[in-house]
Structures are given as C-alpha cells and as structure tokens.
Amino acid sequence: MAHAQGIGSLAVGCIGLVFGVVATGSYYKYKEFLQQKSAVLLRYSPELPTESRIDLDVNFGLVYDRRNRIPLWTIEHLTRETIKPGIDVDRGKSNFCEDNNIHPFFRSSNADYAGMSSSGYDRGHLVPAANHRHSQHSMNNTFFLSNIAPQVGEGFNRDKWSHLERYVRALVKYYANLWVVSGPIFLPRREQDGKLYMKYEMIGANQVAVPTHFFKIIIGRTKDSHIDVLSYMLPNAPIDNDVPLETFLVPVDVLERNAGFLITNKFSKQDLRYINQPLPIDFKLFPPGQRRNSLPSPLPPQATLSEPSSSDV
Incomplete structure (x- = not known):
C-alpha cells in the first residue's frame, strides 16, 4: 500500500x-x-506524419514515402472473388498515371521512368494488377504511380517477382481471406574500409529512389481462423529462374526491423499455425513474354506440411 x-x-x-x-x-x-x-x-512544423496513407481501392491501399517517391508499403485483401477475372477487364486499357492525392513536390511521373529499356528499370507494381482484375476500375487503380517503384525488369519484375505474385494468387484457393503486405527495403553494404554504407540509385527529375530489395508478407486466414504467415525478401536484381522462391524466405522479424514497422502484433499467437512453410505449388515457368491466364491446382497442403518448430511460433 x-x-x-x-x-x-x-x-x-x-x-x-x-x-x-x-x-x-x-x-x-x-x-x-x-x-x-x-x-x-507545431504551428510551423512540417506535416505529421511525413508519410501519406492512400486508399486506392476498397481492397488495397498504401502508405506513400514522399521522400523517396515510392510506396513505403502496400496492403491488399484478397479473396477468390477479387482475383476472379471480370467481364471485358483488360490490362491493355489501363495506363500509368500520376496520383493527384500526392502534392506535386513529392510525386513521381512517367518521365522519371523514361528510357527504362536502357536503364533496366520497370514501373514495378507493388499491388499487382492481376490481383484485382474483377473490375476495370480496380485494375486501373493499381496503375497510379503511387503504387509503383523502380524494379529491375528482366530476371526480376517480369520473372521472379512475378512468380511470387502468381504464388500469392494460387494461395487464395486455400484461405478464406488473404492479406498481402509488400514494399521496398534499403539495405546497407559493407565497403572495403569495413564500414556499412547506404547506397542506392535515384532516377528521373523527381529523384525516385531505387530500392535494394523488395519484401512481401503473406497472411492467410482459414475458415476456422487459423493463420499462416510467409515472409519473403528478394534483391532488386536479376534472379535465375531455377532458384526456388523458398530461397528468399526470411524471419518475419527481419523484415519488421528493416522495413520499420510491426505486423506480428496484429494477430494472436494462439491463432498462428505455420510460419514460412509454403504450400507445395508447382510453377511451370513460361518463356519470357508469355502470360499465364490460369494456374494449375496446387497439391493438398497436407501432403508436405509439418508442425512448426517452437522457434517458429
């Protein structure tokens, strides 16, 4: 007392x-x-916070990094209905455009990505267009440049990153609801003097930052409220098609520390079933330039999944 x-x-x-x-x-x-x-x-302080939250569509949104002119992170809610192709929905009807929700000082523009065939960078979607093809309106909304970051084209955006996006769409068959958080990461490198330096390229007149890596966290919730989590981090560089996606699985806390946010505190450990135990979906890769309109049916998850170790939960 x-x-x-x-x-x-x-x-x-x-x-x-x-x-x-x-x-x-x-x-x-x-x-x-x-x-x-x-x-x-705070009368004359800069706006707080320095990042801007933007809801691009009912099923996806982002927090925008005004300093780097790219998303800080994006979030999607996916179901079988949201990825089901709508009638007459055509990616060819969608155009990249500036986001008027962002002050002109902090926007990226199509001109920043001009000459990408020679620079090697694509306008890389963080929220993929193919994840939201149930309506032309939703697909169009993925083409705002606030949802775009410079990605290496051949070997990454058009290949390994695309494979990961396809894998996400296949997972919707197994979960009642799927949430996907994606974004850039900037990692330092140790130089010859033994010190760590942060070094990355800037492109265009608006000085759009080129991330060193990209991450994707997948949270699947089953009908009986079990939660499975997968967390990937890939270098923004050409990756051989023979390298399996599992190579890029990293502990969730590694992404949290480097991306600067917490996500594991959003769900109860009692609901958590698996961490970084991917379902065995076989991807038969097509030659560059050919798109797949459908995915093969994945194998039953019971075939290879095992109970998580104590260190995973």
Missing part, C-alpha cells in the same frame, strides 16, 4: 510542478495543457 501511495504521489507531484496546484482531475487539465502547448510548438 505504501508503495502504491508513493507512485501516486510522484505522479501528482509532476503534474503539480506544471500547474502549481494539486487537485482532483489534474491529469485531464495537464493533458489539455499539453495539447495547447503542442499546438503552439
């Missing part, structure tokens, strides 16, 4: 130092005082 009284006295004492009084309800007065002082302090 004495200990509790000591804590209470200390709290009231701190409030009393600000107001010069100790009275019932002083906490709320103190809170109001802080709000008033904060309004004065």
Whole structure:
C-alpha cells in the first residue's frame, strides 16, 4: 500500500510542478495543457506524419514515402472473388498515371521512368494488377504511380517477382481471406574500409529512389481462423529462374526491423499455425513474354506440411 501511495504521489507531484496546484482531475487539465502547448510548438512544423496513407481501392491501399517517391508499403485483401477475372477487364486499357492525392513536390511521373529499356528499370507494381482484375476500375487503380517503384525488369519484375505474385494468387484457393503486405527495403553494404554504407540509385527529375530489395508478407486466414504467415525478401536484381522462391524466405522479424514497422502484433499467437512453410505449388515457368491466364491446382497442403518448430511460433 505504501508503495502504491508513493507512485501516486510522484505522479501528482509532476503534474503539480506544471500547474502549481494539486487537485482532483489534474491529469485531464495537464493533458489539455499539453495539447495547447503542442499546438503552439507545431504551428510551423512540417506535416505529421511525413508519410501519406492512400486508399486506392476498397481492397488495397498504401502508405506513400514522399521522400523517396515510392510506396513505403502496400496492403491488399484478397479473396477468390477479387482475383476472379471480370467481364471485358483488360490490362491493355489501363495506363500509368500520376496520383493527384500526392502534392506535386513529392510525386513521381512517367518521365522519371523514361528510357527504362536502357536503364533496366520497370514501373514495378507493388499491388499487382492481376490481383484485382474483377473490375476495370480496380485494375486501373493499381496503375497510379503511387503504387509503383523502380524494379529491375528482366530476371526480376517480369520473372521472379512475378512468380511470387502468381504464388500469392494460387494461395487464395486455400484461405478464406488473404492479406498481402509488400514494399521496398534499403539495405546497407559493407565497403572495403569495413564500414556499412547506404547506397542506392535515384532516377528521373523527381529523384525516385531505387530500392535494394523488395519484401512481401503473406497472411492467410482459414475458415476456422487459423493463420499462416510467409515472409519473403528478394534483391532488386536479376534472379535465375531455377532458384526456388523458398530461397528468399526470411524471419518475419527481419523484415519488421528493416522495413520499420510491426505486423506480428496484429494477430494472436494462439491463432498462428505455420510460419514460412509454403504450400507445395508447382510453377511451370513460361518463356519470357508469355502470360499465364490460369494456374494449375496446387497439391493438398497436407501432403508436405509439418508442425512448426517452437522457434517458429
């Protein structure tokens, strides 16, 4: 009891130092005082936060990094209905365009990606167009440049990253709901002097940052509320088609630390079933330039999945 009284006295004492009084309800007065002082302090501060949240569509949105002119991260909610092709939905009708939700100072433009055939960078979707082909409107919304980041074309955006996107769409067959968080990562490199340096390219007049890596976190929820998590990180570089996607699985906390956000605190460990145990879906890769309109039926998950180790949960 004495200990509790000591804590209470200390709290009231701190409030009393600000107001010069100790009275019932002083906490709320103190809170109001802080709000008033904060309004004065921040009168001419930059906007808070420096990132902008944008809901591009009912099933996907993003937080935009105005300094780097690319998404900080994107999030999608996928079901069998959202990935089902709609009537007369055609990717060829969609065009890349600037996002008017973003101040002109912080937008990227199509001109920034001009000459991408020589520079090696594609306008890479973080929310894939093919994930939202149930309507032309939704597919069009994936083409806002706020959803785009520079990606190496051959060997990455058109190949290994595309394979990962296809794998996500195949997973929808197994889960009642699927959430996908994707984004860029900038990792430092150790130079000859033994020190770590952050080095990445900027393209275009708006100085769009070229990420060193990209990540994708897949959260699948079953009808009985079990949750499976897969977390991938791929270098923004050509990757041989023979390298399996499983090579790029990393612990979720590695992505959290490097991407600068928490996601594992969003669900209960009691609901968590598997971490980084991918379903055995066989991808038969097509030659470059050929698109697949459908996916083969995956093998039953019971065929190879095992219980997670204690370190995974």
